[in-house]
Structure formats: structure tokens, C-alpha cells
Amino acid sequence: MAAPLLQTQDLSMHxxxxxxxxxxxxxxxxxxxxxxxGPNGAGKSTFFKMLTGQLEPTHGQVLFxxxxxxxxxxxxxxxxxxGIKTQVPSVxxxxxxxxxIWLAANxxxxxxxxxxxVDEMLQRVGLANGAERLVGQxxxxxxxxVELGLVLATDxxxxxxxxxxxxxxxxxxxxxxxLVREINRTKALIVVEHDMxxxxxxxxQVTVFNQGSVxxxxxxxxxxxxxxxxxIYLGKQxxx
Amino acid sequence: xxxxxxxxxxxxxxxxxxIAFLVLVPRVFELDVVLELTVYMIMAILALSLALIWGxxxxxxxxxxxxxxxxxxxxxxxxxxxxxSTLPLLLAVIVPAAFAALLGYFMxxxxxxxxxxxxxxxxxxxxxxxxxxxxxxxxxxxxSARLGGFNGIPxxxxxxxxxxxxxxxxxxxxxYLATAALLATYFGLRLLxxxxxxxxxxxxxENERRAELLGYDPRAYKLxxxxxxxxxxxxxxxLFANWGNFVSPTIFGxxxxxxxxxxxxxxxxxxxxxxxxxxxxxxWLTTALGANQPSGGSDLWAKIFANAPLIFGIxxxxxxxxxxxxxVPTLGDIGQSLLASRGKGAKRLQPKRAEES
Numbered sequence: 001m002a003a004p005l006l007q008t009q010d011l012s013m014h015x016x017x018x019x020x021x022x023x024x025x026x027x028x029x030x031x032x033x034x035x036x037x038g039p040n041g042a043g044k045s046t047f048f049k050m051l052t053g054q055l056e057p058t059h060g061q062v063l064f065x066x067x068x069x070x071x072x073x074x075x076x077x078x079x080x081x082x083g084i085k086t087q088v089p090s091v092x093x094x095x096x097x098x099x100x101i102w103l104a105a106n107x108x109x110x111x112x113x114x115x116x117x118v119d120e121m122l123q124r125v126g127l128a129n130g131a132e133r134l135v136g137q138x139x140x141x142x143x144x145x146v147e148l149g150l151v152l153a154t155d156x157x158x159x160x161x162x163x164x165x166x167x168x169x170x171x172x173x174x175x176x177x178x179l180v181r182e183i184n185r186t187k188a189l190i191v192v193e194h195d196m197x198x199x200x201x202x203x204x205q206v207t208v209f210n211q212g213s214v215x216x217x218x219x220x221x222x223x224x225x226x227x228x229x230x231x232i233y234l235g236k237q238x239x240x
Numbered sequence: 241x242x243x244x245x246x247x248x249x250x251x252x253x254x255x256x257x258x259i260a261f262l263v264l265v266p267r268v269f270e271l272d273v274v275l276e277l278t279v280y281m282i283m284a285i286l287a288l289s290l291a292l293i294w295g296x297x298x299x300x301x302x303x304x305x306x307x308x309x310x311x312x313x314x315x316x317x318x319x320x321x322x323x324x325s326t327l328p329l330l331l332a333v334i335v336p337a338a339f340a341a342l343l344g345y346f347m348x349x350x351x352x353x354x355x356x357x358x359x360x361x362x363x364x365x366x367x368x369x370x371x372x373x374x375x376x377x378x379x380x381x382x383x384s385a386r387l388g389g390f391n392g393i394p395x396x397x398x399x400x401x402x403x404x405x406x407x408x409x410x411x412x413x414x415x416y417l418a419t420a421a422l423l424a425t426y427f428g429l430r431l432l433x434x435x436x437x438x439x440x441x442x443x444x445x446e447n448e449r450r451a452e453l454l455g456y457d458p459r460a461y462k463l464x465x466x467x468x469x470x471x472x473x474x475x476x477x478x479l480f481a482n483w484g485n486f487v488s489p490t491i492f493g494x495x496x497x498x499x500x501x502x503x504x505x506x507x508x509x510x511x512x513x514x515x516x517x518x519x520x521x522x523x524w525l526t527t528a529l530g531a532n533q534p535s536g537g538s539d540l541w542a543k544i545f546a547n548a549p550l551i552f553g554i555x556x557x558x559x560x561x562x563x564x565x566x567x568v569p570t571l572g573d574i575g576q577s578l579l580a581s582r583g584k585g586a587k588r589l590q591p592k593r594a595e596e597s
Contacts, residue, residue: 052453078455090453092446103443106436107455132243154454 003066005030005188006051006082006158011060011070013046020046022212023060028158033184035199035220036192038209039232044192045087047209048160051190052084053077064158079107083156087163087192089143091150093136097127100135100146104153117153125149125179140167144176152183159183161191165198177201196224208232251430254513258423265419266412274415275483276527280520281418282479285425287503287519288512289472292429294501295509296438297465298445300354303361304500306368307336307470309491311477313372316396316487320385325399332478333471340470341463348459348466362497369492392488396481409482418479422516425472429512432468441465495549502552506559508566517567522552 006028013021021043028034036044049055051062053074062070069077092100098118105117122128125145135146144164151159164180165173173195180202183189193199199206199220206223208215210232216223223229266274290304314335318328343364347357376389385393399417401407409417432438444451444458451458481487490496499522507518529548544550563570 054449054453073457074449074452075455075457078453084453086453090447090450092443092450094446095443099439099443103439103451104454106440110436150450150454 007063009061012058014058020212031188033189035203035206042209043212044209048162081157083151083154084160085147085151089147091135091146096132097135097146098131101149101153104150107154121149121153141172158188163192165195173198262419278415278418279483280523281422282476283523284422284516284519285476286473287515288425289469290500290504291512291515293469297441300358301361302358303365304473305492305496306365307473308477310336311474312481312487315478315481316393317382317385319397321383324405326402333475336474337467337471341467344463344466348462365492365497369489373489394486396485398482502556508568511568514566514568
């Protein structure tokens, strides 16, 4: 088997006495699409922050293509090829949609080439109409698309999506699932999501986080049937 | 494109007004007015330095006067030692820039938060004020230049034409130089802000974390911005030392520091023309108030109007509460909404560009 694209070894993050992530050993193959589920506070977002250099792990390692990036700066990790769409859209609110995408595209392209990439990306995420609008004035769903456009325009090898379908309409969720599958043709993804419908549309393999550790890793079908998972997580939804 | 077209018209307008001002003022006004306008031009360059750092870079520097004062002192000290102004002029830009780079390195790479950045820069300028203030004795000198402590350095030789010591620039020449320098600074900054670098620093101002996650190192960009701002302030300081042939430690003082911030707040952050307008307006007001000294008596109003800091305080509070965006952006908004209502709202508002004027 080929070496994994991303691997964590004994990865842990403590905030004072709170052990947000504990001894996580995680591995993702090249081109894989993995879903991460777990109740609120399970450590999924903290895990993402360690992968992208926003938090320095208390101990353990993150290896990207075999290179230790546990203590690298966020901007260096971005340049190595990990992109993230955060839970609350993190975009440039005071700038136009076009300027937002340009800021991402500019890192790899310049001049006319950058402009071409921006136009292409605006088409791809469906924001070509209204590209001159301020991002701060857009609806939540559209801001999610802008952020996805930003991430894609930097052409990363691995894309982390933190709740990409949150706050989206049913139609937008379908569109997002379609886009995620399309992205997965060329790139690896890790997707944090609560919406099981969405997960069934996109994933094969699912990792379940609970209380900072990996509870179980299995196919979507088995996870749905796993009584432990139902207890800690899905039970809430089934009851609701 | 409409926005681009408006942008060009704005640029052309600024250029035309600037050149008309440059050509006409010395022909129309007496020398005392020209002299007064010269210092407005110099201060406007200082205002632009903070407009870049704070308005576009998002770095609240409360001690912009540190670089201004360093520029003035560097020029004065170098001039007494060298005698020919080319090298002192260069040093007056390089020394403050290097100082800004050093200070900025510790602040940005030390990940100091925004509020502390303000505190540190203010403290630095006050330390400079106190240090220079206490160098009155003859033992404090650099080469043949005495620092003079609280008395300042009088009789600073003026700039001369490059390489020719015998051809100093006269008062009218200073006006041309200061005005041309202001125009060059304005257009230079417009170019900078339209460049890759300028667009990235605005992105960092808007969302530093996002910029980082896209692969930009905000520390490096902020440091570069801060250094450019330091260089510009130093250059303004050099012109200022020339203008009055005098420099004293009050240049580092709290009043001077606060004033630069007020110019930018009144004129409008995130614009270049705003801080110029704010600076000239406030400077004009200072002069007008200063001329209106109470002539004895107990006329309360006359006393209040002669108290410039009080008036500035009121202006600052009024702007922060009522016109928080500053003059120029607010006027722009009003203009846009007028246009929109005339077009029956059919036309979508043009969003602001990062490098709008």
C-alpha cells in the first residue's frame, strides 16, 4: 500500500486541564474522501486546527507526505498544500467576491493568468453573477461558496471542510455534495459534518470522534448500524 | 467598467487640482500664506504615512510621530556634520525606516495583539520625547551637532540642490518641493495599493487568519507596510525640519501623535484623500484658532475657542460618534445613495474596491 497522504501519530491537544484531543492516530490515503463525525465538543475542529497549523499540538505529530508539520506555521502548511474551509465562513468581508477569489488565486498565478483562474472559479462555485458584490452583504450560504472558491483557487492537495452544508437549503446541500464529489476526483478531502444525509451522499469511509479520541472507523453503512455510535451521536437525531 | 472609469476620473481630478495648486499658490498668495501652506503639505505626507499603516494595513500605530521626529532629528544632526543635504536627506528616510523595521520585527514576529501595538508605539515615542528632552547639556552631541535637549536644535541649514552646497532651496522652493512630494507620495501609494502587495495587505487587514490559511505570512507583509510608513514619516520629518529650520522634542510628544490619528479619523480610514483633507482642515483650524487669542478680558467664548486641544477633543468625539467612517467615505456614501435614488434604485451600487480613493 502507498504511503498515506496525511498521518497523525498520538496527536493530543490540552487546553489547561481540558484534553480536547487525545492520542489520535489517523491516516488518510492519497485521493481519499473521509468523513469525520462526532458530537459537539468531540474535538473535530481542534483536530482541524492542528492539521492547519492554527494550533500547536501538546504532543504527537502530524505528517503530511511523510513531512512533520506539527510545528509549522499556518502559512507554510497552506503552501505545502492543505486548504481549509472553516465552520464559520472565514472570508474577506469588506472586499468583493472577485477580489476574494483573486487573493487566493494570486498565490499561484499572476496577471492575466490569475484573472482567468478567478473567472473560472467564479463559474465553478456559481458566483459569476454578482462577482462585484461585497462578500459581507451576501447570505450565509453564498459566503460558504465564496470560501470554498478561495480554498479551491489555491489548488491544495488536501482540503478540509468543516461543516460545509451547515445553514444551507436542501437544494444547496445537494449542490455542495455534487461539488464535493467532483473535487474528490482530483483531491483528497476530510469533511466534518453532522448531516447524515449529506454524508451518505458523499462518503464511503467514516471516522467517529468522541471525547477527543477516535471511537471507531468504518464504512458509512456499518457506522449507521453501530450501536455505540447511535448511542453517543445518532441517537440524538433518531430521537429528534 | 464603471468603477474603473470613476477611479480614473478621481485620479485625474486629484492630479489636476494638485498641479493647479502647485502652480497657482505662489503666484496668487503672499509669502506668509505660501509658508503656511507648505507646512500643511508636509503634514499631509505624515498623514498619508499613517493612512497606509492604519487605514490599509490595519496596524494602529499611536506613535507615528516617533518616525517623523527621528526623520527631523536625523536630518538636523547629519546636516551639521555633513553640510551638503543629499546624504542627510537619505539618512532622514533610512534611519526612521530602519527603526520602524526593528520595532516592527519585535511587534509582528512576537505576535503582539492590536491593542498592545498601540500601547507600545505610543510608549516608544514618549520614551524618545523624554530621552531627547533631557539632552540639554553640551556633553550631548553627535559629531558637531548639539542635541539641545528641551531647547531643540535651531538654525538647521536648508536643503540644497543635490550636490551643490551653494544653492540652498528658498522658501518658495520649499513650497514646490513639499507639494510635489505630497503629490508623488499620493500617486506612489495609489500605485502601491493597486499592486499585488497592496491588495494582499488589504486582505490581511480584512481577515488575517484567512490570509494566513491561503499561504500569506501576515508578519512579513505587516512589517513591510510598517517600514514603508516609517520611511514616509521620516521623509516628512526631514521636510519639517527644513521648513522651520528648527526641531524640538515636542515633535515626539503626545499632542503630535494624537493629532496624526485625528487627521486620519476625521478624513476617513481606508482612503488616501481623506487623511490629506483631514490634515489640512485641522491644520487650518489650528492656525485660525491660534490667531484668535483672547484679548484679555473675561470673554468665556473667546477663551474656549482659543483652546485648540479642547476644540480638537470635541471634533474627535463628534466624528467618532456621528461620522465614524470619516469625511470622505461618508460623502462618498451620500453621493452613492443620491445617485441610486435618482436611478430609482435600478442600478446596483458599485461596491468599494480595495484601493478606492
